[in-house]
Structure formats: C-alpha cells, structure tokens
Amino acid sequence: MSTRNGIHGLLAKARTHATDMVGRMWSGQFMDSMLRPGSPFKKGYTDTPRNRSYVIMNNVLYHLHPVKVKRHGVKLSYTLCLGGLSFFLFILLTVTGIFLMFYYAPTAERAYIDVQALSTDIAFGSLMRNMHRWGAHLMVLTVFLHMSRVFYHGAYKPPREFNWVVGVILLLLTLLLSFTGYLLPWDQLALWAVTVGTNMAGFVPVIGAQVKFALLGGVEVTAGTLLRWYVLHVLFLPFIIVIFLAVHFWRVRKDGGISGPL
Amino acid sequence: MPEIPEELLRRSAEAKAKALGLPVEQILAEMRGEAPVTEVPAESVDVPRPTFVPSPPPPSVPEIPPEPQPPDPASAPPPAITAVAETPPAAVKEPAPAAEEPAPAAPEAPDNGAGNGRLAATVSVRPSVPPAGVPEGVRHQRLLTVVKARAIQQVKADPTDKVNTWPHLMIAEFTALLAMTAFLLVLSTILQAPLLEAANFNATPNPSKAPWYFLGLQEMLSYFDPQIAGVTVPTVIGIVGFMMIPYIDRNPSTRPSDRKLAIMLFTIFLAGSATLTILGVLFRGPGFNFAYPWVDGVFFDDLKDWVDFGGH
Numbered sequence: 001m002s003t004r005n006g007i008h009g010l011l012a013k014a015r016t017h018a019t020d021m022v023g024r025m026w027s028g029q030f031m032d033s034m035l036r037p038g039s040p041f042k043k044g045y046t047d048t049p050r051n052r053s054y055v056i057m058n059n060v061l062y063h064l065h066p067v068k069v070k071r072h073g074v075k076l077s078y079t080l081c082l083g084g085l086s087f088f089l090f091i092l093l094t095v096t097g098i099f100l101m102f103y104y105a106p107t108a109e110r111a112y113i114d115v116q117a118l119s120t121d122i123a124f125g126s127l128m129r130n131m132h133r134w135g136a137h138l139m140v141l142t143v144f145l146h147m148s149r150v151f152y153h154g155a156y157k158p159p160r161e162f163n164w165v166v167g168v169i170l171l172l173l174t175l176l177l178s179f180t181g182y183l184l185p186w187d188q189l190a191l192w193a194v195t196v197g198t199n200m201a202g203f204v205p206v207i208g209a210q211v212k213f214a215l216l217g218g219v220e221v222t223a224g225t226l227l228r229w230y231v232l233h234v235l236f237l238p239f240i241i242v243i244f245l246a247v248h249f250w251r252v253r254k255d256g257g258i259s260g261p262l
Numbered sequence: 263m264p265e266i267p268e269e270l271l272r273r274s275a276e277a278k279a280k281a282l283g284l285p286v287e288q289i290l291a292e293m294r295g296e297a298p299v300t301e302v303p304a305e306s307v308d309v310p311r312p313t314f315v316p317s318p319p320p321p322s323v324p325e326i327p328p329e330p331q332p333p334d335p336a337s338a339p340p341p342a343i344t345a346v347a348e349t350p351p352a353a354v355k356e357p358a359p360a361a362e363e364p365a366p367a368a369p370e371a372p373d374n375g376a377g378n379g380r381l382a383a384t385v386s387v388r389p390s391v392p393p394a395g396v397p398e399g400v401r402h403q404r405l406l407t408v409v410k411a412r413a414i415q416q417v418k419a420d421p422t423d424k425v426n427t428w429p430h431l432m433i434a435e436f437t438a439l440l441a442m443t444a445f446l447l448v449l450s451t452i453l454q455a456p457l458l459e460a461a462n463f464n465a466t467p468n469p470s471k472a473p474w475y476f477l478g479l480q481e482m483l484s485y486f487d488p489q490i491a492g493v494t495v496p497t498v499i500g501i502v503g504f505m506m507i508p509y510i511d512r513n514p515s516t517r518p519s520d521r522k523l524a525i526m527l528f529t530i531f532l533a534g535s536a537t538l539t540i541l542g543v544l545f546r547g548p549g550f551n552f553a554y555p556w557v558d559g560v561f562f563d564d565l566k567d568w569v570d571f572g573g574h
C-alpha cells in the first residue's frame with residue numbers, strides 16, 4: 001500500500017512539476033522571447049485591430065504579406081488561390097522530396113530498386129512517392145491555371161509587366177523540375193519519356209544538338225544523365241526557383257498588391 | 263539650430279526677394295545675418311497674408327516693424343517652409359526687449375484670427391509691442407516662402423477598401439492549404455504512381471510518349487516538320503512570345519469588354535493546347551497512330567491506374 005502511495009505521490013509530484021514547467025515556459029521568458037508582441041499564441045491575446053496588424057507586422061509573415069490587403073483580393077473568386085496553391089505544392093514537394101532522398105541513390109544499379117522498395121518496403125514510402133508524383137503533376141497544372149487567371153484579369157499590365165516575365169521563367173522552371181524528376185525512377189516510362197522529350201530539344205536548329213548533349217551529358221540517356229538530372233532536380237533547379245519565387249512575391253507587393261478589381 | 267541647406271535658403275530668399283522687390287543677394291545676406299533687415303512698407307508686401315493679418319490693415323499702422331535680428335549667423339531663420347515661430351536666442355533679449363514677450367498670448371491678447379478692433383486697442387496701450395496689425399505672440403513669425411500645397415508630396419494612390427490580412431486573407435489561405443493537403447492525401451492513397459519494368463535501352467516501348475505537359479508538342483511534331491514544330495512554335499512563340507505579352511499588348515484597360523482580341527487569342531491558345539494534349543495523351547496508340555481510348559485502351563502510363571483502379 002505504501003509503495004503504491006509512494007508511486008502515486010511520485011507521479012503526482014512529477015506531474016505538478018511538469019505542468020509547472022510548461023506553465024512557466026508558456027508565460028515566461030522563453031515564450032516571451034519566442035513570440036513577438038501581438039502573437040495570437042501569446043497569453044492574453046485579444047482580437048483588436050492593433051493586434052491584427054501585429055500578427056503580420058511582428059512576424060516573419062511580414063516578408064510575404066502586408067498588414068492590409070484589398071478587400072476584393074481576399075475573395076477566393078479573384079485569384080482562386082492558384083498562385084498560393086502553386087507555392088504550397090512546391091513546399092509539399094520539397095517535404096516529400098526530402099523524404100524520398102533518404103531512400104534513393106541516383107545510380108543505374110540502385111535507382112529502380114530503391115523506388116520499388118519505396119513503394120513496397122518502406123513505411124509511408126508509397127504515400128510519399130505518390131504525393132510527390134501527383135503533387136508535381138498538380139503543380140504544373142496550378143501554375144498553368146494561375147498564368148491563365150493572370151492573363152484573363154489583365155494582371156500583367158503596367159506596373160506588373162515584369163512580374164509576368166518572372167512568372168514565365170517560373171513556369172519554365174516548374175516544367176524543368178517536373179521533367180528532371182520524371183527520369184529518376186529509372187524505369188521504362190522514365191527512360192523513354194526523357195528520350196522523346198530530349199529528342200524534341202534536339203530539333204532546335206543550330207544549337208539543338210548542343211542543347212541535347214548538355215542535357216543528357218552525352219548523345220543519349222546514360223547513367224551519367226541520371227546523376228546529372230538528379231543534381232538538377234534536387235539542388236540546382238530548386239535553388240533557382242526559390243530565388244525567382246522570392247522576386248515574384250516581392251514584386252506582387254511592390255507593384256501595389258494584387259491587381260484589380262476589374 | 264540646425265544648418266539650413268544652401269539651396270533651401272536660396273529658394274526662400276528668392277521668393278522673399280520677389281515678393282519685396284529687392285535683390286536676392288541682399289535678402290540672402292539678411293537671412294544669413296550678415297546684413298541688417300530692410301524695412302519694407304506693409305503695403306508693398308504682396309505675399310499672401312496669413313489669416314491673422316487684419317484686412318484692411320489699420321491706416322494708423324504704416325509699417326511692419328523690424329524684426330529682432332539674431333547676431334549669430336549660425337542661428338539664421340529656421341528651415342521652415344511657411345511661417346515659423348522663432349524663439350530668439352537669450353543674447354538677443356537685451357537689445358530687443360520686444361522679444362521678451364512669452365510666445366503664448368498674454369491674457370488680454372486677442373485670440374488670433376478674431377476681433378481686429380480689439381487688437382488695435384491692445385496695441386495702443388502697450389507701446390512695447392510693435393504696433394502693426396500683428397497680434398501678440400506671433401510677432402516673431404515671419405514668412406520665409408510660400409509653397410503651393412502638394413508641391414513636395416504627391417499622393418498618387420486613391421484610398422482603397424482594405425481589410426486586415428490577419429484574419430481575412432490568412433484564414434482563406436489556410437483553408438486552401440488544408441483542402442489541398444487533404445485532396446493530395448486522398449489522391450495518393452487511391453492512386454498508385456506508375457512504375458514499369460526497369461529501364462532497358464534495348465526495348466523501346468511502343469508508343470513512347472513524353473510527359474503530358476510536352477505531349478501537345480509531341481502531337482504537333484507528328485503533324486509538322488520537326489524543324490518548324492520543334493522551334494518556331496514552342497520556343498519562339500511559347501517562351502519569348504509569352505514573356506513579351508505585356509509589352510505587345512499596350513491596351514491599358516483590364517475590362518474584358520475592352521480586350522476582346524487578347525481574350526480571344528489566349529482562349530484559342532488554351533483550347534488548342536488542351537486539345538493537342540488530350541489527343542496526345544488519350545488518342546495516340548502504337549506507332550503514335552490515332553487510337554480510340556474506349557476501343558484500343560489508354561496508352562499513357564501515368565493514367566493507367568486512373569482508368570482501371572486495379573493497381574499493378
């Protein structure tokens with residue numbers, strides 16, 4: 001009996017200590033230092049116009065959003081959230097892509113086996129791979145639809161001309177990211193789709209052959225191409241697209257926020 | 263007192279010189295404190311009068327009195343644009359007893375802008391106060407220059423109807439993000455991504471198709487000479503042409519009714535690429551020959567599991 005009491009007492013003590021510590025962290029110096037004034041996660045947050053401004057202004061979000069936006073731009077029916085969804089898909093693709101990288105080696109011997117194992121042996125491997133693949137297709141689609149939405153709104157007109165140019169570069173980078181990823185499973189689908197695709201690049205006169213050679217690292221798809229496209233896919237292109245995304249978002253704000261209303 | 267930028271000083275001197283009909287250099291010297299201030303008859307000053315100057319001025323007051331002149335050149339008039347209250351340095355107090363008056367009006371002083379008659383009375387009983395139609399407390403103001411409204415700052419943007427990003431926009435974004443995640447999770451649970459046999463350089467599948475977003479191009483390549491379809495259409499029109507859209511379309515209007523041509527052309531482009539892509543994805547079989555998907559089946563591996571849900 002006394003042992004039970006002892007254990008209970010110990011547990012109760014531990015629990016008090018734990019709640020105490022959490023409580024102290026929540027309202028103490030650590031939380032204060034982490035959450036800036038006006039954070040909705042801070043104790044005693046109230047919904048005031050001032051705090052609504054602080055949520056954005058005192059936050060890393062301020063890099064993306066101004067404190068206030070045009071009322072019509074908030075309506076889902078204006079942007080259809082397509083630009084935002086493209087960006088969010090890019091983030092999802094980064095997360096799932098990092099997961100895939102843990103289990104994948106870009107060599108002709110291992111690539112195919114690794115992808116096979118992902119689909120069968122590895123916990124959540126199949127889900128991650130599927131999300132990465134369908135998400136990539138979806139991103140091409142949303143970026144394309146976003147471009148169409150921008151066109152139909154005439155949102156590329158002054159002062160937003162240059163952001164349209166940045167957008168076209170983003171579209172190209174999105175296609176390149178998708179296309180370089182297409183080769184990586186190293187199955188028949190990957191090999192021959194890439195062969196067909198790069199053959200089309202070879203039709204460009206004057207520089208076509210050189211472009212194709214540079215893309216493939218040879219005259220045809222080889223194991224060297226696999227490594228080359230892997231590096232492009234996981235390192236080079238993401239790096240470049242992030243730079244252009246930063247410019248794109250920055251320009252949306254500097255060009256006076258979202259365009260319109262019509 | 264802060265240094266006044268040379269060009270500001272010069273500009274106000276020019277304005278004052280123009281108003282008083284005096285040489286600029288002289289006014290400039292006065293402003294720098296290098297020369298005594300010229301006395302000017304009130305009537306000849308045709309600068310816009312501040313509202314507190316009685317109009318018409320009392321005939322008994324012919325002149326604006328000389329202003330206390332700070333001896334220190336560094337304490338030239340402050341860099342204000344319009345009338346500025348000038349507190350003279352302590353050293354000036356003795357030679358210019360008038361300056362000793364506290365800036366806020368004495369009890370019997372009139373409130374600015376009202377009662378000219380009362381003002382004249384006040385002036386008459388207090389000889390230490392300069393007799394001009396200038397009420398107490400504002401004696402030490404002088405007009406440096408007059409700047410037209412909006413000359414310095416132009417407000418270009420009209421006020422628009424705005425809402426707080428938090429919560430209005432953030433909640434919409436967060437909802438879209440959750441919906442997209444849910445959609446992708448469900449999709450990825452139902453549909454297995456394709457994985458065919460290992461890559462084999464010696465076995466070309468028939469048909470061989472590019473990824474779907476290039477299939478429109480591949481479709482065109484099957485109609486035209488590769489040199490045309492592979493170059494002119496995709497790269498020139500597709501890339502350079504697309505980038506140049508904002509510079510080609512000079513029509514400033516965003517109203518759909520004003521941009522019928524642009525909308526028509528883009529819609530043709532969209533419909534065209536959608537048609538070509540669908541043709542390439544669904545209606546091309548072995549040898550990239552025409553095929554009916556409902557008769558010959560679907561020859562596009564990314565779609566295989568979408569059509570028959572059996573997995574592989």
Ligand code: HEM
Binds near residue numbers: 082086087150153168
């Ligand atoms: C990776 C691809 C892209 C991402 C993540 C992206 C993201 C965004 C976001 C978040 C916005 C804010 C408004 C909205 O959501 O609609 C935006 C606006 C804009 N985007 Fe994109 N975008 C991409 C590609 C493109 C492309 C391909 C184009 C055109 C060729 C483009 C042109 C524009 C323009 C002109 C605006 C300003 C629209 C306005 O003010 O209404 N973007 N983009």
